[in-house]
Amino acid sequence: MGSYRYFNRDLSWLSFNERVLMEAASESVPLMERIRFLSIYSSNLDEFYRVRIPVMQKNSVHDLAGSAYREATEIINRQQDQFGKILTQSVITALSSLGFHFCYKELAPESISAFLTSHFFAQVAGFLQPVFLKGDTLFFPENNLLYLVVITMNSAGQEQVALVNIPTANLDRFLSVQEGDENYIVFLEDIIRNNLRSLFPKAISIESYNIKITRDAELDLLAGEGDDMAEKFEKQLSKRDYGFATRLLYEPGLPLRHLQNIIQTFDLKNASVVEGGRYHNLKDLSSFPLNNPAQSYPSWPAVQSVLRATLFESISRKDMMVHAPYQTYDTILRFFNEAAINPDVREIYTTMYRVAHDSKIAHALISAAKNGKKVTVLVELKARFDEANNIRWAKKMKSAGVKIVHSVNALKVHAKIALVKRKHHELPYLGLFATGNLNEGTAKFYTDHILLTAFQPMLEEAEKLFGFLSKKKKAEKTDHISFRHLLVAQFNLQARFLELLDREIENAGKGLPCGITIKLNNLEEEVMINKLYEASNAGVTVNLIVRSICRLVPGIAGQSENITVRRIVDRFLEHGRVFIFNNNDNPEVYMGSADWMNRNIYRRIEVCVPIYDEKLKHELTRIIALQWRDTRQAVLIDTELNNVRISSLPDGIRSQEAIYRLLNEKTEDLNPAL
Numbered sequence: 167m168g169s170y171r172y173f174n175r176d177l178s179w180l181s182f183n184e185r186v187l188m189e190a191a192s193e194s195v196p197l198m199e200r201i202r203f204l205s206i207y208s209s210n211l212d213e214f215y216r217v218r219i220p221v222m223q224k225n226s227v228h229d230l231a232g233s234a235y236r237e238a239t240e241i242i243n244r245q246q247d248q249f250g251k252i253l254t255q256s257v258i259t260a261l262s263s264l265g266f267h268f269c270y271k272e273l274a275p276e277s278i279s280a281f282l283t284s285h286f287f288a289q290v291a292g293f294l295q296p297v298f299l300k301g302d303t304l305f306f307p308e309n310n311l312l313y314l315v316v317i318t319m320n321s322a323g324q325e326q327v328a329l330v331n332i333p334t335a336n337l338d339r340f341l342s343v344q345e346g347d348e349n350y351i352v353f354l355e356d357i358i359r360n361n362l363r364s365l366f367p368k369a370i371s372i373e374s375y376n377i378k379i380t381r382d383a384e385l386d387l388l389a390g391e392g393d394d395m396a397e398k399f400e401k402q403l404s405k406r407d408y409g410f411a412t413r414l415l416y417e418p419g420l421p422l423r424h425l426q427n428i429i430q431t432f433d434l435k436n437a438s439v440v441e442g443g444r445y446h447n448l449k450d451l452s453s454f455p456l457n458n459p460a461q462s463y464p465s466w467p468a469v470q471s472v473l474r475a476t477l478f479e480s481i482s483r484k485d486m487m488v489h490a491p492y493q494t495y496d497t498i499l500r501f502f503n504e505a506a507i508n509p510d511v512r513e514i515y516t517t518m519y520r521v522a523h524d525s526k527i528a529h530a531l532i533s534a535a536k537n538g539k540k541v542t543v544l545v546e547l548k549a550r551f552d553e554a555n556n557i558r559w560a561k562k563m564k565s566a567g568v569k570i571v572h573s574v575n576a577l578k579v580h581a582k583i584a585l586v587k588r589k590h591h592e593l594p595y596l597g598l599f600a601t602g603n604l605n606e607g608t609a610k611f612y613t614d615h616i617l618l619t620a621f622q623p624m625l626e627e628a629e630k631l632f633g634f635l636s637k638k639k640k641a642e643k644t645d646h647i648s649f650r651h652l653l654v655a656q657f658n659l660q661a662r663f664l665e666l667l668d669r670e671i672e673n674a675g676k677g678l679p680c681g682i683t684i685k686l687n688n689l690e691e692e693v694m695i696n697k698l699y700e701a702s703n704a705g706v707t708v709n710l711i712v713r714s715i716c717r718l719v720p721g722i723a724g725q726s727e728n729i730t731v732r733r734i735v736d737r738f739l740e741h742g743r744v745f746i747f748n749n750n751d752n753p754e755v756y757m758g759s760a761d762w763m764n765r766n767i768y769r770r771i772e773v774c775v776p777i778y779d780e781k782l783k784h785e786l787t788r789i790i791a792l793q794w795r796d797t798r799q800a801v802l803i804d805t806e807l808n809n810v811r812i813s814s815l816p817d818g819i820r821s822q823e824a825i826y827r828l829l830n831e832k833t834e835d836l837n838p839a840l
Contacts, residue, residue, distance in 0.1 A: 172717045182714035197461040209449035216383035317367035338448035353504035374395040375417040378446040382410040411437040459473040486618040487781040495609040506534035515632040516584035522607040535567035595625035601742040612741040622726035624651040655772035671704045681748035688715040690763040702728040736799040796821035
């Protein structure tokens, strides 16, 4: 076991972001989608600098970690160079052929300069707040906001330096200007650059350079409970944008003396100082004004469900499953809406990890509380980058009479579950278990699976779990909850998965049919990885679909020669977690919220559930089988962490398209016989 090899977690994640760049580079992808993938890459990298670079920097005092940090920096620099080439040598050329002139690193033509000046004074100038850099300045650049470093000289030869904010939080990053057959697209900062003399009228010379500072996203969590905890957490959120700086990104050409002055003035000596391009925050490319449907993916309208009874009556007769975003999320909204108005419903429990900005589910829970039902919602405060929105909704629901529970600091509740209790009914419990957040916004582009069930023994266990969560404490040895159906992290999840893996190993030793197929977002935790290595050495075929972080190294003799790892990147973000164990040709199938990472197994409440309904089990395994056959959007992860294109096979497919077609062919799954 000591000789096992693992990929570095962070380098593995950078490999995933490189796979995103591959989509941006592919000319078979519609142009607007290529631009969107460039945006996703940029957004991912910003998060990497906020979340992972601080950890790598703190660990860089150790030789091994320091080596990984240097390698990560080299990979990022190479990817950034690739990003620039894709944008300038391919995407901009393609835009030009369509009549879109993207003014990238160039002045807008004189023919539209008057319009741009008028736009500057009418729409932009009122948001600008120049700050001169002096020794006693109290100004503090905020996280990931854009600034122009403006260097001016007056008639006496005196030089001054100012920062000018680029108000992308208030205004669109890009302005589209139509002139004849040509559509010019101009950066907001270039409009400001062209009008700097209006801000500095006494200057005889003006130079300007873009900068951006990225800050650590980690919060200093404080002890507390209930409203007290939420209030303290909210105060910490207000400080996040002023945290430890991890990166200073600057435009080439910025004079060294002024760069050093900025580093000293804002105490950036421990940050990575990186020469970037002329433009930063290119995650804003997601809002690029290319209004041409032919340059986007063809529409895949969500498959609609038409029930011949109420949803609750349908679930009571037969388990149901929704595969988002291929199938309508209205079914999930209907679950909460029916609970809010059904007179037989007396209690509703649910977890909410990332609440939608204008959550219809939260609105239904508010209505349920006002309709006299007992509603308990566990809102996770520590959902990174969604904390403020979650706090806002928690306050709103609480004011309507919903009982709000927050998890303790040392534990996140990442499970995605809901439970309804009815009176005067032979099946009093109804519930749902999901692989993704109960969020109708992300459900439009995250692939997830949601089980709706009336299986009473499983739901009775869910009620016990909600009872434990309401105590707001971390699981201890004295907390005995017997879970026979649910797999719950902190209780039995890891142990049960190890048992299932051991059974496949045992079957291999007996010469019985065996095999493991697992789909995850991230695979990091060494106990689980070592067990997969053990399975491979026992002769078990292990097929893994891992979207991003994967520390398991496949294809190593004596370690993982029977393990294959694939990664799928396509129009939707692969998000479901599914676990299939052959079990001597009698497959056991599980799905749920848990990745196999340290945080999921040891520091979170996660829930995975068995799929008992044979039809749903077949449906879910068929979906995973389609993904395994993908040769267009899937790549192989090799022993050196490269994304290797799969050779075209006669039966090769694009899995997301095939899954959509499969689910479109279904005619009765959502209509159990009455």
